[in-house]
Amino acid sequence: MVKIMNLLPLIVVYPLIMAIIFNYIYKSKVIRILALLMALSLIILPFLGSYGTYFFGAHGMESGLISGIAYIFNPAKQIIIFTLMLIGSLVLITGIGEKRVNGLFVSLLLMGLASVSAVVLADDLFNIYVFYEIVAIVQTGLVIASGTEKAYKSAFRYMIMGNMAGSLLLLGIAFLLSATGTLNISDMHNYLANNPATPTIYGGLLMLIIGLCYGSGLPPFHTVKADIYARAKPFVASMLQTYSKAILVAIMLVILKLFGGLSYFNTAHGALIALSIFGMVFGVVMALLQSDYKKLLSYHAISQVGYVAAGLAIGTPLGIVAGIFHAINNFIYKSALFLGAHIVSQKKSSNLAKLGGLLPIMPTVAFMILCAKLAISGVPPFNGFQSKLLLAEAAMNVNMPELAIIMILVSVGTFVSMMKAFYLIFLKPCSEEQIKEYKTTKVSKYSIFSLAVLTILCILLGIYPDIVINQITPYANEIGRIWTL
Amino acid sequence: MSYINREIAVSLSFMFFGAAILYSVYNINVVEGVNAIYTHSYIIPNFVTAVLFDWRGFDTLGECLILINSVLVTGMVFGRGLFNSEFLKEVYGNQKKLNIDEIEGFTPIIKVLAIPMSIILMILGVYVILGGHITPGGGFQGGSLIAASYILAIVSFGIRNCPINFNHKFLETLESFGALIFLILGLTGIAVSGYYLLNIHSLFGMNVFPSPTGLENAGIIPYLNTAVGLKVLAGLSTITTLLSSERVIVKNISD
Amino acid sequence: MINYGLITINTMFLSLVGMLVGFLLGITINTKLNIWFYLIVGVFIAYMLGSLPYYNFPMSYSFILSLVGLLFGNIINKVFKK
Numbered sequence: 104m105v106k107i108m109n110l111l112p113l114i115v116v117y118p119l120i121m122a123i124i125f126n127y128i129y130k131s132k133v134i135r136i137l138a139l140l141m142a143l144s145l146i147i148l149p150f151l152g153s154y155g156t157y158f159f160g161a162h163g164m165e166s167g168l169i170s171g172i173a174y175i176f177n178p179a180k181q182i183i184i185f186t187l188m189l190i191g192s193l194v195l196i197t198g199i200g201e202k203r204v205n206g207l208f209v210s211l212l213l214m215g216l217a218s219v220s221a222v223v224l225a226d227d228l229f230n231i232y233v234f235y236e237i238v239a240i241v242q243t244g245l246v247i248a249s250g251t252e253k254a255y256k257s258a259f260r261y262m263i264m265g266n267m268a269g270s271l272l273l274l275g276i277a278f279l280l281s282a283t284g285t286l287n288i289s290d291m292h293n294y295l296a297n298n299p300a301t302p303t304i305y306g307g308l309l310m311l312i313i314g315l316c317y318g319s320g321l322p323p324f325h326t327v328k329a330d331i332y333a334r335a336k337p338f339v340a341s342m343l344q345t346y347s348k349a350i351l352v353a354i355m356l357v358i359l360k361l362f363g364g365l366s367y368f369n370t371a372h373g374a375l376i377a378l379s380i381f382g383m384v385f386g387v388v389m390a391l392l393q394s395d396y397k398k399l400l401s402y403h404a405i406s407q408v409g410y411v412a413a414g415l416a417i418g419t420p421l422g423i424v425a426g427i428f429h430a431i432n433n434f435i436y437k438s439a440l441f442l443g444a445h446i447v448s449q450k451k452s453s454n455l456a457k458l459g460g461l462l463p464i465m466p467t468v469a470f471m472i473l474c475a476k477l478a479i480s481g482v483p484p485f486n487g488f489q490s491k492l493l494l495a496e497a498a499m500n501v502n503m504p505e506l507a508i509i510m511i512l513v514s515v516g517t518f519v520s521m522m523k524a525f526y527l528i529f530l531k532p533c534s535e536e537q538i539k540e541y542k543t544t545k546v547s548k549y550s551i552f553s554l555a556v557l558t559i560l561c562i563l564l565g566i567y568p569d570i571v572i573n574q575i576t577p578y579a580n581e582i583g584r585i586w587t588l
Numbered sequence: 589m590s591y592i593n594r595e596i597a598v599s600l601s602f603m604f605f606g607a608a609i610l611y612s613v614y615n616i617n618v619v620e621g622v623n624a625i626y627t628h629s630y631i632i633p634n635f636v637t638a639v640l641f642d643w644r645g646f647d648t649l650g651e652c653l654i655l656i657n658s659v660l661v662t663g664m665v666f667g668r669g670l671f672n673s674e675f676l677k678e679v680y681g682n683q684k685k686l687n688i689d690e691i692e693g694f695t696p697i698i699k700v701l702a703i704p705m706s707i708i709l710m711i712l713g714v715y716v717i718l719g720g721h722i723t724p725g726g727g728f729q730g731g732s733l734i735a736a737s738y739i740l741a742i743v744s745f746g747i748r749n750c751p752i753n754f755n756h757k758f759l760e761t762l763e764s765f766g767a768l769i770f771l772i773l774g775l776t777g778i779a780v781s782g783y784y785l786l787n788i789h790s791l792f793g794m795n796v797f798p799s800p801t802g803l804e805n806a807g808i809i810p811y812l813n814t815a816v817g818l819k820v821l822a823g824l825s826t827i828t829t830l831l832s833s834e835r836v837i838v839k840n841i842s843d
Numbered sequence: 844m845i846n847y848g849l850i851t852i853n854t855m856f857l858s859l860v861g862m863l864v865g866f867l868l869g870i871t872i873n874t875k876l877n878i879w880f881y882l883i884v885g886v887f888i889a890y891m892l893g894s895l896p897y898y899n900f901p902m903s904y905s906f907i908l909s910l911v912g913l914l915f916g917n918i919i920n921k922v923f924k925k
Contacts, residue, residue, distance in 0.1 A: 112774075112784035119653065120771050126660060127764040129669060159646045161783040170625045172646045207660060207669030214657055221650070233650030237657055244661035250670035278612055284621015294619075306612025336671060633896060703874060707881065707913065708888065710868055714909040715892070718861050722895050734868070751874040758871060798856040800849075802897045814860060 111152030111176055112159070114184060114224065118145070118217035122210040129206035135199050138209050142192035145216070149185040152176050156226070169287040173226045179427060179578035182571055183349060184220050186434045190345050191216040193553035197338045197442060200547030208248055212342060215241035219346050223353045228276045228286045231357065235272065235318060238350060239265040242343055246335045257330040264327050268317030275310020278303045279361075292361050300367050308371055311358055312378075319351030321412060322381045325405045329389070332401035337448060338550065340397070341441035344404045345434050351408060352430045355415040356423075356582060363418060364584045375416035380509055382409030387516040396444050396453040399524055400437075403479065406513060407433050413510070414494045417501055420576070420583035425493035427575045432478070432486040432564060439475035439557035442550055443468065447528055449546050451537075455524060460533030464541045468551060469529045471558040476525055478561045480518035486564035493572075502588040631787070631805045632721045640726070641809045645785040648812075649770055652819055656767055659823045666830050667840030676841045680834065694744050702744035703751055709737035717817035721806050727813040731820025738825045747833045756829065756836075759822045766819030773808050773815070848900040857898070858905040862912035869916020876917050885910040 121141055128134070154176050162171025195212060198204050218234040218241065225231050243265070246258040280286055282303040283294040295304065315321070320328030328347065332340045358375075362368040386406025393399040411433060414426030444453060446468055451458055462469050478485035481492075491514060498506040564571060631638040640648050663669070667676045694702075710733075717730030741752045777786030787807040788796050797810045830836055848854070889907045894900035 108778070108782050110778070112778070116771055116774065116784065120768065123656070123764050123767050123771070127760065158783065160642060160777070160785045160787060161781060162643055165625050165629075168622045168625065170622060171643050201671065203671050205669040207664060208671075211657075211660060211664075214653065218650075218653075229644070230647055230650065233647050233654065236654050237650065240654065240657045240661055244657070244664050247661065247664050248669065248671055250672035250675055252675045255665070255675070274609070278616070281616050281618045284619035284623065286622070290622075294621075301617060302615040303612050303617070306608060309608060703876075704881075704884070707872070707876065708884070711865065711885070711906060711910045711913060714861050714864050714868070715903065715906045717864070718857050718905045718909075719895050722897060751872060753871050753873050755871075762867075795853075798853045800854050800897050800899075810857065810860070814864065818864070 109153050109157060111157045111174060111224075113151050114148045115217045115221045117148060118213040118220075122213035122217070125206040125213065126210040127206075129210075131206070134204065134206055134209065138195050138199055138204070141209070141213070142195040145188045145192045145195075146185075148188055149181050152181075154178070154181075168285055168290050172230050173287055173289075174224045175226045176224060177578050178574040180223055182574045183223055183352065183427065183431065186431050187216065187219060187223075187345060187349055190434055190438050190557075191342065193438070193442075193556060194338055194342045197445065197547075197550045197553045200549035208245075211241050211244045211248070215245070215342070215346055219349045219353075222350055226288050228279065228288060228291070228357070230286075231354070232269075232273055232276055232314075235314065235350065235354075236269050238318070238346055239269060242331065242346060245339050245343060246331045248339065249334065249336045251334065254334040257327070257334045261327050261331050264324060265317065268313055268324070271310045272314030272317075275307045275314065278307035278310065282307065288357055288360055292363075295361060295365060300365070305367070308358070308362060308368075311354070311361075312371065312375065315351065315354045315358065316378065318354060319347050319408050319412065320382075320405050321351075321378050321408060322385060325382060325385055329386075329398070329401040329405050332404055333395070333398040337397055337400075337441045337445035337453070338553075340401065340444075341438035344401075344437055344441070347404075348408060348411060348430050348433055351411055352415065352427055355412065355426070359415065359418055359423070359582050363582060372416065372418065376413060376503075376506070379409045379412035379416055380506070382406065382412060383509065383513045384409070387513045387520070391516060391520045393520075394455050396447065396455055396458075396524055396528065399455075399520060400440055400444055403440075403517060403520070404437055406517065407437060407479070409513075410491070410494060410510065413506065414497060417497050417503075417506075418583055419497060419501060419585055420579045421493065421500060422497035423579035423583045424572060424575050425490055425497045427579070428568070428571055429487075429490035429494060431571055432490045432561075435557050435560050435564070436475045436478040436485070436487060439554055439561065440472065440479065442554045442557065443472035443475060446546050446550055446554065449550075450541055450544055455527040458528045458533075459531035460529075460538060461541065462529040464538070465546070468546075468554065471554050472529075473525060474558045474561055476521040478565070480521055481514045482518075484562065484565050486561050486568065489565060489568040501586060632803065632809060634721055634723065634726075636724075637721050637726050637809060637813070641721075641812050642787045642807075645774070645787075645812070648816070649774065649785070652767060652770060652816055655820060655823045656763065659763065659826050662827050662830055667837045670840075673841045676837060680837050680841065698744045702740055706737035706740045706752065709740065710734050713737065713817075713821070717813055718810070720813040720817075721809045722803070727816025728820055730813075731817040732824060734817075734821040735824035735828065738821075739828050742828060742832055747829070747835075754825050754829070756826075759826045759829070762818050763822035763826065766815045766817075766822065769815035770812055770819070773811060776808075846901065848894070848898070848904075854898055854900075855904070857895075858908040861905045861909035865909035865912030866916040866919075869913035870920045872913070872917050872920065875921060876914060878914050878918075881910060881914060 157174040159172040215238055218237040221234040222231050243258045243262045246254050282301055283291045285291055317324050332343055335343055383406050386402045390399050390402035411426050411430045414422050414429055478487040481487045495507040495510055626639050631642050667673055713730045713733030716725035716733055717727055720726030738752050741750050774785040778784050780788055789805055789807045796808055797806050799806050885907055889903040892903040892906055894903050
């Protein structure tokens with residue numbers, strides 16, 4: 104019998120190899136062509152591996168414990184990674200249109216993609232930590248790439264916070280290792296389920312939650328995270344927020360897998376739901392106050408993180424499906440919004456007071472941005488509606504109508520601020536000179552192409568949500584636990 | 589008043605947090621678990637290296653990449669590959685004289701001693717890298733030693749007259765090469781058996797790393813060690829070069 | 844009679860890798876190095892270090908050969924500069 108070779112590690116290794124090569128040829132003339140090829144080849148990566156557990160270096164089960172590093176691959180992870188790679192390649196394609204694109208940018212982007220996929224795939228706490236650190240550094244680098252003074256400042260602040268949160272996460276992993284004697288998540292769960300809890304395990308859980316908050320931008324790290332989204336180039340910001348949300352999903356699933364169903368997890372459960380509510384509310388309240396389009400979008404990104412976290416933190420199978428589905432939708436429409444902001448700021452600037460009257464200049468782009476805006480506010484034919492409906496349903500099923508009400512209120516807030524921004528950018532009347540100025544500046548075709556792809560996906564997932572939900576459901580049933588308040 | 593309130597809130601939260609950590613640490617009760625497997629199966633004499641490069645080789649790859657990434661981002665902070673370098677031009681563009689390059693270094697006594705010391709340190713670094721699978725040491729430690737010898741030379745001579753001339757291209761090549769060796773040696777594992785970073789002991793009936801009796805299982809570990817060593821040496825030296833010279837920024841923002 | 848240990852490809856391969864790395868480092872050194880000084884000091888240090896376990900040599904051959912590689916690289920650097 105011929106066994107088909109499992110090429111699962113290539114999802115991580117291939118972008119890493121290419122990242123190093125791109126860094127080496129950093130200023131060559133063929134960068135654009137190579138980046139285009141790279142963007143196309145990224146999309147086939149998630150289909151290389153076969154489902155199941157993969158052991159690195161053939162170190163599998165030995166005397167009842169998994170001795171090496173293990174990856175677990177299943178349809179849910181496949182679809183998360185596919186969306187991630189799709190957005191990565193669209194951002195790369197957008198980047199080709201930039202004037203000063205170089206190998207270093209491409210290299211950092213690829214490193215980030217590889218590391219986030221590793222975090223999603225890994226079934227090993229320390230491996231998650233290592234790649235989590237890489238993502239933190241990559242995000243710093245991508246913010247600095249925009250080169251303004253504010254970008255430097257916010258990046259350094261993010262990095263300093265990252266040092267603290269990263270070392271706390273490492274400490275937490277060390278606690279869990281010492282208490283359970285293994286780093287593999289499945290083994291660790293078995294140990295935790297069969298042994299009494301110790302204060303060390305509580306400490307470990309606390310540190311994991313801190314790492315989660317930093318990685319995803321939940322409070323108390325929301326201002327730092329929103330700052331780096333706002334200071335980066337908008338099309339880079341769409342990548343940054345995708346990284347953060349993928350990390351949120353991955354680490355949240357790890358926490359649920361480790362502690363789900365244990366008696367002492369209930370308090371932490373409550374804390375996670377509270378954190379996500381804070382994220383949602385803070386994000387949208389801050390967003391209503393902003394006068395800069397990029398900042399507005401960044402605070403909305405935080406608010407959406409709150410939604411995803413709330414769905415996952417509920418922890419029932421339906422909640423997990425809703426959370427992951429919302430995360431995937433979020434990758435898509437939030438990236439579309441940031442790409443729209445990129446096009447708008449290419450036209451003039453991202454300051455809402457200076458814009459206006461863009462609708463007759465670029466009606467197609469305006470339509471696509473409107474679609475994304477309706478999707479983020481949860482208006483029916485779009486994908487945001489489907490996942491928000493599922494989220495509210497999940498909240499109702501565990502007897503938490505308050506949570507559902509907060510979600511709906513935050514949605515209303517999102518709709519208000521999004522429509523305000525739409526009016527200020529596209530509909531507000533403006534002078535003749537400004538229209539002339541608009542006509543002289545050109546927008547790169549690449550970014551419009553990426554935006555169009557994302558908009559089509561928004562509508563497609565809104566009409567046929569089952570494509571994604573059917574893939575996620577088995578994994579959610581495996582991890583989730585049914586409970587009511 | 590609100591300022592004081594904030595201070596009190598911060599210090600209280602620090603206290604609670606610190607107490608939580610101390611309480612957890614105080615109650616640590618180590619379970620052996622997977623450690624028993626690591627300490628009871630013999631691969632190479634240095635069990636730490638066995639864990640680092642064989643059992644958990646992929647983690648070590650990740651750690652190397654953290655270093656690579658830090659070097660890339662440090663380069664970016666100093667103006668390499670920015671989308672917009674106006675801020676750096678504003679800060680560094682008007683400087684006619686670069687004072688840092690004119691520092692002549694230390695007194696002749698230090699200069700006379702510095703070269704032999706850094707060369708011996710370099711060779712010691714190579715020795716530590718090579719012995720990584722047998723004695724305490726390894727790629728990270730040896731690479732740091734070599735980078736330390738470079739730093740010693742830079743500190744005593746200044747960047748311009750430095751006898752050890754690790755130029756930028758050389759370091760970049762070394763770093764990319766080191767990381768690529770690691771990644772591609774992992775891929776050979778896939779080619780041979782389907783497992784990434786498999787420790788191949790022998791290929792076509794020959795030992796992958798010829799070594800005396802007792803070390804037959806070393807396999808690809810010494811190569812990985814050397815790759816990591818080259819990479820660490822290049823990475824740390826690049827950061828040193830960047831930090832010790834403003835010329836890099838001026839060169840980066842000029843084009 | 845001094846016992847130099849068993850010299851085969853199995854025992855010398857490590858030192859040869861060291862020689863290669865040393866050569867790589869040596870070609871970057873610009874100043875002229877006093878070869879006899881370094882050799883004597885190197886042999887002394889190698890003797891004090893002792894050989895690696897499992898390699899039954901009287902002194903650390905990997906240290907000496909790395910040093911030789913570095914000095915050789917330095918000479919090559921000097922020759923090609925002129």
